[in-house]
Amino acid sequence: MSGGEGxxxxxxxxxxxxxxxxxxxxxxxFALYPGSFYFLTGASGAGKTSLLKLLYLxxxxxxxxxxxxxxxxxxxxxxxxxxxxxxxxxxxxxxxxVPHLSAFDNVALPLRVxxxxxxxIRKPVADMLDWVGLEQRHDxxxxxxxxxxxxxxxxxxxxxxxxxxxxxxxxxxxxxPDLALKLLRLFEALNRLGTTVVVATHDVHLLKKVPDSxxxxxxxxxxxxxxGALRYPPRREVS
Amino acid sequence: MSKLPSPLRRNAPRFGGGxxxxxxxxxxxxxxxxxxxGIMMALTVxxxxxxxxxxxxxxxxxxxxxxxxxxxxxEGGPAERARQAEVAVALLSNREDVAEVRRVxxxxxxxxxxxxxxxxDVPEEDAIAVPALIDVRLVGPVTPRRLDELRxxxxxxxxxxxxxxxxxxxxxxxxxxxxxxxxTLGLVTLLAATTAAAVWLAARSALGSNRDxxxxxxxxxxxxxxxxxxxxxxxxxxxxxxxFAGLLLGLATLALLGRQFARLGSGMIAxxxxxLTDWAVLAALPLxxxxxxxxxxxxxxxxxxxxxx
Numbered sequence: 001m002s003g004g005e006g007x008x009x010x011x012x013x014x015x016x017x018x019x020x021x022x023x024x025x026x027x028x029x030f031a032l033y034p035g036s037f038y039f040l041t042g043a044s045g046a047g048k049t050s051l052l053k054l055l056y057l058x059x060x061x062x063x064x065x066x067x068x069x070x071x072x073x074x075x076x077x078x079x080x081x082x083x084x085x086x087x088x089x090x091x092x093x094x095x096x097x098v099p100h101l102s103a104f105d106n107v108a109l110p111l112r113v114x115x116x117x118x119x120x121i122r123k124p125v126a127d128m129l130d131w132v133g134l135e136q137r138h139d140x141x142x143x144x145x146x147x148x149x150x151x152x153x154x155x156x157x158x159x160x161x162x163x164x165x166x167x168x169x170x171x172x173x174x175x176x177p178d179l180a181l182k183l184l185r186l187f188e189a190l191n192r193l194g195t196t197v198v199v200a201t202h203d204v205h206l207l208k209k210v211p212d213s214x215x216x217x218x219x220x221x222x223x224x225x226x227x228g229a230l231r232y233p234p235r236r237e238v239s
Numbered sequence: 240m241s242k243l244p245s246p247l248r249r250n251a252p253r254f255g256g257g258x259x260x261x262x263x264x265x266x267x268x269x270x271x272x273x274x275x276x277g278i279m280m281a282l283t284v285x286x287x288x289x290x291x292x293x294x295x296x297x298x299x300x301x302x303x304x305x306x307x308x309x310x311x312x313x314e315g316g317p318a319e320r321a322r323q324a325e326v327a328v329a330l331l332s333n334r335e336d337v338a339e340v341r342r343v344x345x346x347x348x349x350x351x352x353x354x355x356x357x358x359x360d361v362p363e364e365d366a367i368a369v370p371a372l373i374d375v376r377l378v379g380p381v382t383p384r385r386l387d388e389l390r391x392x393x394x395x396x397x398x399x400x401x402x403x404x405x406x407x408x409x410x411x412x413x414x415x416x417x418x419x420x421x422x423t424l425g426l427v428t429l430l431a432a433t434t435a436a437a438v439w440l441a442a443r444s445a446l447g448s449n450r451d452x453x454x455x456x457x458x459x460x461x462x463x464x465x466x467x468x469x470x471x472x473x474x475x476x477x478x479x480x481x482x483f484a485g486l487l488l489g490l491a492t493l494a495l496l497g498r499q500f501a502r503l504g505s506g507m508i509a510x511x512x513x514x515l516t517d518w519a520v521l522a523a524l525p526l527x528x529x530x531x532x533x534x535x536x537x538x539x540x541x542x543x544x545x546x547x548x
Contacts, residue, residue, distance in 0.1 A: 056458060057548075058548065060548065078545075078548060079462070081548070082460045082461060082462045084460075085457075085458060085459065086460030090458060096455050096458075098262070098452050098455060101262070105262075109262070109455070109456070109459055110459045112262070113459045113460050113461040157459075
């Protein structure tokens with residue numbers, strides 16, 4: 001696989017192993033297109049979280065090539081990574097909220113990291129918290145929030161910087177079906193604004209809720225791509 | 240949703256809204272650090288103050304005896320001793336390279352020697368022979384060549400004369416002072432190194448305590464420099480607080496010691512008092528301590544972060 005015009009992410013024969021263990025990801029090749037919605041599925045231990053870690057640049061692969069935003073990110077010096085990470089929003093499976101910061105400050109963190117002046121932070125963060133239905137919980141610490149509320153703070157933090165890619169690891173794992181659907185609608189809304197969304201989930205019911213989504217299925221570290229839609233160039237047009 | 244700012248285009252070295260130390264847990268950074276830095280700073284101020292006082296003391300003493308020569312008339316006979324002393328004074332007074340000549344009065348010499356020899360209330364011929372002393376101040380510094388010239392000038396008419404530079408008498412004292420100065424410099428260096436080591440430990444401990452937060456900031460696109468700045472700012476505040484307290488404690492100790500030494504009434508020790516520059520140097524120590532602490536914290540954190548992705 002070469003080139004990759006029009007893709008936002010391209011994996012080419014990527015393999016990942018931790019230490020001297022066997023590979024948790026093997027020969028993973030796919031391309032993601034701007035503005036698309038992807039579900040990453042697979043059984044527990046299939047390598048979903050490892051693949052997402054590669055996507056949000058928390059891990060370097062053991063082999064293969066990863067191109068993001070037209071750049072080979074494997075050979076990038078680590079000083080260059082922050083600029084790429086700012087273009088990616090992440091919803092972690094365990095939320096990873098900063099425990100001593102309020103919901104407001106957690107959501108404001110990506111903006112502060114990016115050096116946005118304080119005067120330009122207040123309104124967008126407040127609006128974002130309102131958008132995820134936490135208008136009354138701005139000052140609450142994560143420990144005082146329910147699982148669903150923490151989830152929404154994590155999502156608000158992931159999208160506040162208008163990332164080009166949103167990566168979410170089991171974002172509906174801790175919430176009831178109604179809230180799961182609401183969160184999914186939130187991702188769709190963001191997707192309509194142009195963000196490429198990748199949602200890792202083992203909830204098969206969720207996959208049918210987004211009609212135009214593409215499904216990436218991992219099986220013991222290998223990516224199944226029966227339709228060829230994930231290949232570059234694709235066998236069919238990605239809607 | 241209102242129009243969001245565009246943070247992605249920014250690559251700011253600082254966090255928005257200033258380097259918000261609130262991002263890291265302050266209680267984990269503070270702890271005993273201000274106390275440790277305060278104690279170190281107090282010891283540094285005392286050591287540096289002692290070093291400066293010794294330098295001033297040596298400088299003043301050197302200036303006082305610069306050009307000073309002592310002429311002794313080592314003659315047993317009192318009459319002959321007195322005659323040679325008069326000749327020597329006359330000869331030296333006529334020389335252009337001599338600024339001042341003063342024969343030390345016998346009464347003054349006796350008073351100086353009384354603690355060791357007792358009162359010389361015996362007839363002159365029975366008293367212990369004491370050399371006549373002539374205090375000479377040359378124009379310019381005393382050099383071995385100039386001493387030789389003086390010896391040659393006096394050799395004929397004042398055969399019992401013995402000439403010594405006053406600096407040579409005090410050379411062992413100056414050597415001892417120089418050793419003490421090196422000792423204080425060594426102490427200041429050791430204290431600085433100890434402070435840096437304490438900051439290194441504190442920074443590593445704080446980094447360990449805040450590891451999860453650091454990882455999150457990294458994944459949100461935070462740079463090593465931004466994270467290091469959070470730690471250096473926090474440790475800088477600790478250092479400023481501790482350094483100021485340490486400065487006050489050190490200055491109080493120096494003032495107390497100064498008062499004790501002043502009571503000795505020694506002219507040489509009085510020469511060790513501080514000038515305006517010395518006070519400025521002592522006052523600058525907390526600032527230097529703060530810079531050292533912040534630099535150490537920054538380098539420690541950056542080195543640790545380099546091992547993370």
